[in-house]
Amino acid sequence: MKYRVEQKYIITEEKLAYLKYKLEQVMQYDEHTKEQQYRIRSLYFDDMYDSYLEENEEGNDFREKYRIRTYNNQLQKIHLEIKAKERGYTSKVKEELSKEECEFLMHRKHWSLKENDGFVKQKLYALMLMRRIQPVQIVEYDRVPFVEENGNVRVTFDKNIVGTGEVTTFFDDIIPGIPLLPTGHHILEVKYDEFIPDYIKQILNEVHVTKTAFSKYYYARKNQNIYG
Numbered sequence: 428m429k430y431r432v433e434q435k436y437i438i439t440e441e442k443l444a445y446l447k448y449k450l451e452q453v454m455q456y457d458e459h460t461k462e463q464q465y466r467i468r469s470l471y472f473d474d475m476y477d478s479y480l481e482e483n484e485e486g487n488d489f490r491e492k493y494r495i496r497t498y499n500n501q502l503q504k505i506h507l508e509i510k511a512k513e514r515g516y517t518s519k520v521k522e523e524l525s526k527e528e529c530e531f532l533m534h535r536k537h538w539s540l541k542e543n544d545g546f547v548k549q550k551l552y553a554l555m556l557m558r559r560i561q562p563v564q565i566v567e568y569d570r571v572p573f574v575e576e577n578g579n580v581r582v583t584f585d586k587n588i589v590g591t592g593e594v595t596t597f598f599d600d601i602i603p604g605i606p607l608l609p610t611g612h613h614i615l616e617v618k619y620d621e622f623i624p625d626y627i628k629q630i631l632n633e634v635h636v637t638k639t640a641f642s643k644y645y646y647a648r649k650n651q652n653i654y655g
Contacts, residue, residue: 467569
């Protein structure tokens with residue numbers, strides 16, 4: 428698994444608009460983006476002891492998340508992902524999941540592994556048997572993504588972040604989501620391999636933003652406990 432630097436910041440609507448304008452001058456929008464943004468919906472897993480939630484709360488040096496992800500609610504391409512964090516670096520591996528396989532998982536049922544299933548599916552299947560992990564939380568948000576080949580930099584603005592524990596609504600057009608941040612606040616993420624070009628760094632430094640260890644999964648679960 429290839430590890431990358433990942434930094435997160437809480438940002439206001441006004442600062443987001445300013446940075447978006449400035450970054451448009453030096454970076455490109457992700458090639459998959461339509462109308463400058465797309466919607467991400469993720470279905471996260473945990474075990475009966477909420478081990479992944481506790482690992483996040485305790486800030487364990489090595490931790491993983493298992494999730495299913497769609498873009499713009501397009502069910503023709505569904506990804507099963509493992510995201511790992513270690514010593515401040517993150518990595519992600521993913522495999523495609525069929526709609527039928529996803530439906531089995533949504534309803535907390537096992538599916539049969541196929542001979543050509545890869546590492547990600549095999550590991551999830553094993554954890555479902557050994558640790559009884561299952562889907563527990565949906566998180567959805569709109570992402571504005573900028574990319575730069577130099578340094579393999581990715582700068583994203585995540586807006587309208589909501590979560591729900593109603594996991595069987597994952598395929599619905601609209602989920603019963605609860606906002607995770609106050610109105611007018613969003614998440615800025617900066618990801619890169621070994622360096623970030625100075626011209627991008629200078630733009631990001633033009634506004635004061637608050638660095639955070641914000642985990643969408645963690646805050647969605649906490650909100651669920653408050654309002655559920």
